[in-house]
Amino acid sequence: MMTASTSPSAPFAGMMAAYMMSTPTLNDIHEAQDRIAGHAHRTPVFTSRSLNEQAGASLFFKCENLQRVGAFKFRGATNAVRSLADEDASKGVATHSSGNHAQALALAARERGIPAYIVMPQNAPAVKRAAVAGYGGEIILCESTLAARESTLSEVVRETGATFIHPYEHPMVIAGQGTAAVELLEQAPGLDMVITPVGGGGLLAGTAIAVKGLAPSIRVLAAEPAGADDAHRSLRDGQLHPSVDPQTICDGLLTSVGEIAFAVMQEHVERVVLVEDDAVVAAMRLIWERMKLVIEPSAAVPLAAILGDDLDVSGMRIGVILSGGNVDLGALPF
Amino acid sequence: MMTASTSPSAPFAGMMAAYMMSTPTLNDIHEAQDRIAGHAHRTPVFTSRSLNEQAGASLFFKCENLQRVGAFKFRGATNAVRSLADEDASKGVATHSSGNHAQALALAARERGIPAYIVMPQNAPAVKRAAVAGYGGEIILCESTLAARESTLSEVVRETGATFIHPYEHPMVIAGQGTAAVELLEQAPGLDMVITPVGGGGLLAGTAIAVKGLAPSIRVLAAEPAGADDAHRSLRDGQLHPSVDPQTICDGLLTSVGEIAFAVMQEHVERVVLVEDDAVVAAMRLIWERMKLVIEPSAAVPLAAILGDDLDVSGMRIGVILSGGNVDLGALPF
Numbered sequence: 001m002m003t004a005s006t007s008p009s010a011p012f013a014g015m016m017a018a019y020m021m022s023t024p025t026l027n028d029i030h031e032a033q034d035r036i037a038g039h040a041h042r043t044p045v046f047t048s049r050s051l052n053e054q055a056g057a058s059l060f061f062k063c064e065n066l067q068r069v070g071a072f073k074f075r076g077a078t079n080a081v082r083s084l085a086d087e088d089a090s091k092g093v094a095t096h097s098s099g100n101h102a103q104a105l106a107l108a109a110r111e112r113g114i115p116a117y118i119v120m121p122q123n124a125p126a127v128k129r130a131a132v133a134g135y136g137g138e139i140i141l142c143e144s145t146l147a148a149r150e151s152t153l154s155e156v157v158r159e160t161g162a163t164f165i166h167p168y169e170h171p172m173v174i175a176g177q178g179t180a181a182v183e184l185l186e187q188a189p190g191l192d193m194v195i196t197p198v199g200g201g202g203l204l205a206g207t208a209i210a211v212k213g214l215a216p217s218i219r220v221l222a223a224e225p226a227g228a229d230d231a232h233r234s235l236r237d238g239q240l241h242p243s244v245d246p247q248t249i250c251d252g253l254l255t256s257v258g259e260i261a262f263a264v265m266q267e268h269v270e271r272v273v274l275v276e277d278d279a280v281v282a283a284m285r286l287i288w289e290r291m292k293l294v295i296e297p298s299a300a301v302p303l304a305a306i307l308g309d310d311l312d313v314s315g316m317r318i319g320v321i322l323s324g325g326n327v328d329l330g331a332l333p334f
Numbered sequence: 335m336m337t338a339s340t341s342p343s344a345p346f347a348g349m350m351a352a353y354m355m356s357t358p359t360l361n362d363i364h365e366a367q368d369r370i371a372g373h374a375h376r377t378p379v380f381t382s383r384s385l386n387e388q389a390g391a392s393l394f395f396k397c398e399n400l401q402r403v404g405a406f407k408f409r410g411a412t413n414a415v416r417s418l419a420d421e422d423a424s425k426g427v428a429t430h431s432s433g434n435h436a437q438a439l440a441l442a443a444r445e446r447g448i449p450a451y452i453v454m455p456q457n458a459p460a461v462k463r464a465a466v467a468g469y470g471g472e473i474i475l476c477e478s479t480l481a482a483r484e485s486t487l488s489e490v491v492r493e494t495g496a497t498f499i500h501p502y503e504h505p506m507v508i509a510g511q512g513t514a515a516v517e518l519l520e521q522a523p524g525l526d527m528v529i530t531p532v533g534g535g536g537l538l539a540g541t542a543i544a545v546k547g548l549a550p551s552i553r554v555l556a557a558e559p560a561g562a563d564d565a566h567r568s569l570r571d572g573q574l575h576p577s578v579d580p581q582t583i584c585d586g587l588l589t590s591v592g593e594i595a596f597a598v599m600q601e602h603v604e605r606v607v608l609v610e611d612d613a614v615v616a617a618m619r620l621i622w623e624r625m626k627l628v629i630e631p632s633a634a635v636p637l638a639a640i641l642g643d644d645l646d647v648s649g650m651r652i653g654v655i656l657s658g659g660n661v662d663l664g665a666l667p668f
Contacts, residue, residue, distance in 0.1 A: 285663060289628075292659035294622050329622060334664060
């Protein structure tokens with residue numbers, strides 16, 4: 001583990017300016033497919049008769065919980081890491097995250113043989129630190145404030161020359177996440193609708209670009225916890241609202257939607273359906289019990305929307321991206 | 335729900351005499367494949383890099399937790415139900431069970447459009463009764479003694495003309511269970527060993543007949559909880575010992591090995607490896623965490639044996655049958 005001070009340095013936003021506003025295309029997603037092939041799994045699509053009966057629709061679950069590191073994040077991280085020129089790559093990659101992106105970036109970097117510097121708050125759970133370290137990530141601890149995380153990350157980048165890989169506000173990350181939807185459309189032909197959860201918006205944006213590029217008639221929706229409804233409010237008002245003090249069991253969906261994702265949402269996403277946490281827990285339990293799949297709460301949000309009264313899905317064929325399966329078995333909500 | 339008295343009637347053993355001692359063949363298993371096609375799933379085989387590293391071997395998990403009703407039992411029940419002549423079938427099938435066989439038989443019968451009479455003890459958990467009823471089974475409650483279960487079942491059979499389908503001591507049930515191994519050998523070529531859990535022995539016997547018939551050089555082993563070690567003792571001593579007061583978390587492995595299964599074991603099964611419950615829970619947790627699969631404790635027994643010190647598996651290619659995934663999420667052992 002290396003250490004770094006938390007003294008202020010170049011502002012975080014400045015580091016991102018170079019690529020920040022570039023929206024990936026379907027072609028970027030096809031290139032990502034080639035880049036991640038042999039590294040990321042082509043995950044299976046599962047169905048469940050009893051969930052179909054309950055929904056009154058045909059549901060096709062794209063099992064990114066069975067992806068490497070247990071989440072779709074490995075697609076975007078691998079694409080970003082493998083997009084780097086050799087000279088840049090040799091200096092490594094860096095990010096701040098205590099979640100699935102941190103593990104994904106650590107493993108993607110290890111597979112390219114380069115270092116990954118992961119800035120994590122000191123109060124991150126030991127199990128998450130152990131997971132990142134297990135994938136070969138070099139952990140730099142900092143105070144648990146956003147300012148400390150950003151300044152620590154800036155310092156790490158300055159000292160090492162590593163390339164910052166943002167968890168979602170990065171075109172190659174978004175393009176990588178979009179590969180799941182390309183596979184889903186091949187595996188489940190004739191869909192009427194695709195639904196993903198939305199947190200930072202990387203999965204949603206990649207999915208929307210892929211789906212609308214390949215089959216514009218397929219509707220793209222997002223599902224979001226009511227206690228972290230920034231994507232819903234942003235799409236409704238036509239302007240980006242940050243996530244303020246989000247309260248939800250969905251620990252993967254606490255972040256604010258990014259600017260790239262918001263632009264894609266405005267163009268391609270029909271609606272953000274809100275669901276309460278108790279509906280999320282019930283949907284999660286259904287998938288565990290009926291499909292025998294371990295998923296994290298964030299991954300259950302789309303099914304909660306489908307089973308709720310707010311969205312009419314009767315008779316439709318719906319693709320659902322089960323985003324991840326990293327959950328603390330010692331602290332389950334049921 | 336129908337009711338039945340528990341007065342003594344024809345002895346239980348007598349009902350079984352007609353088919354009891356007939357051992358199924360590889361040909362019976364191939365016929366079972368045709369019979370269950372389109373009803374039972376051809377379940378996937380999954381692998382895990384981290385579990386392979388931990389085991390020092392290549393493990394191929396046959397996911398019968400993803401089978402219909404969440405367990406391999408649906409194969410045997412379907413084969414037995416579909417083996418019946420129309421006239422017999424029209425009177426229905428019957429069994430006594432509060433576990434996966436009860437659910438499997440109920441669904442297999444419903445799919446043939448015939449009744450299934452399931453004798454269950456009055457103290458069976460409500461969730462298990464609901465599961466059987468949910469698959470259309472007609473539940474007959476009785477006292478929670480073996481004598482009451484047997485006499486109640488006899489009475490049901492006498493009154494309805496239904497055919498008794500034993501959970502494991504039945505050649506068509508064993509042949510059906512053997513279809514999982516046939517698929518496994520196709521899906522994972524070049525195996526050195528196949529391991530199954532053993533309770534009544536239906537899965538083990540079907541697996542052994544399939545594997546030894548198709549590829550005699552593949553070793554067939556069983557894994558058993560140390561607190562329910564009747565199969566181990568029986569194979570060791572060359573005579574069938576009953577299971578007396580078994581104590582294990584593996585609620586699917588409490589029954590005594592049947593006579594057909596014991597004969598097959600003596601011919602084909604190299605060894606029954608014993609594992610303690612704490613090793614079972616640890617193995618179960620590994621499969622949940624690393625493979626994101628919900629399995630029941632009984633299904634984790636083979637991995638516990640592989641990871642234990644008692645069995646040398648280094649460098650081997652091993653097929654593991656994950657027997658089922660029906661577990662009470664409200665009462666997990668971790």
